[in-house]
Amino acid sequence: MTHQEYYIQAVKRFNGFLESKRLRKTPERFAILRQVWQMKAHFGIDELHAALENVGYHVSRATAYNTVDLLVECGVLRRHTFVSGEAQYEAAREGHLHLICTRCGAITEVSTPPPMAHMLDDDLYGSFRPAYLLAYVYGLCGECAAKPEPQVRPKK
Numbered sequence: 001m002t003h004q005e006y007y008i009q010a011v012k013r014f015n016g017f018l019e020s021k022r023l024r025k026t027p028e029r030f031a032i033l034r035q036v037w038q039m040k041a042h043f044g045i046d047e048l049h050a051a052l053e054n055v056g057y058h059v060s061r062a063t064a065y066n067t068v069d070l071l072v073e074c075g076v077l078r079r080h081t082f083v084s085g086e087a088q089y090e091a092a093r094e095g096h097l098h099l100i101c102t103r104c105g106a107i108t109e110v111s112t113p114p115p116m117a118h119m120l121d122d123d124l125y126g127s128f129r130p131a132y133l134l135a136y137v138y139g140l141c142g143e144c145a146a147k148p149e150p151q152v153r154p155k156k
């Protein structure tokens with residue numbers, strides 16, 4: 001599916017989700033969802049809020065936080081905690097995993113290798129229905145691996 005097709009699906013899903021929770025379908029909530037699809041792969045809430053301001057859409061920080069929580073709960077947005085403590089978000093799309101450099105924090109996405117894709121097979125966990133898998137592989141990116149270890153100065 002393309003990014004746009006995922007977006008159309010996300011709008012439908014969010015609609016149904018809000019209805020099932022008897023929550024109001026405010027224009028703000030859908031504007032935030034639209035903006036999520038314009039963001040780079042991984043972003044923080046502050047970046048999302050700033051991007052909304054940039055396109056002239058004013059929502060309170062509380063609304064941004066609250067809507068992002070709903071989008072995560074609804075399953076169209078994924079929440080990550082990579083190296084720093086601040087949560088990063090990304091629009092739900094094809095399965096992929098994240099290679100995270102523990103030295104410089106660089107994040108590279110690769111598509112989920114087949115054995116991992118099978119971890120979502122329906123018959124694996126009894127009555128539990130798996131929906132998605134978040135995977136992180138920690139190590140050193142090519143650039144950092146090529147550099148010598150940073151020297152720790154002995155304390156005098």
Ligand SMILES: [Zn+2]
Nearest residue numbers: 101104141144
């Ligand atoms: Zn690195």
Ligand SMILES: [Zn+2]
Nearest residue numbers: 041090098109
């Ligand atoms: Zn990602």
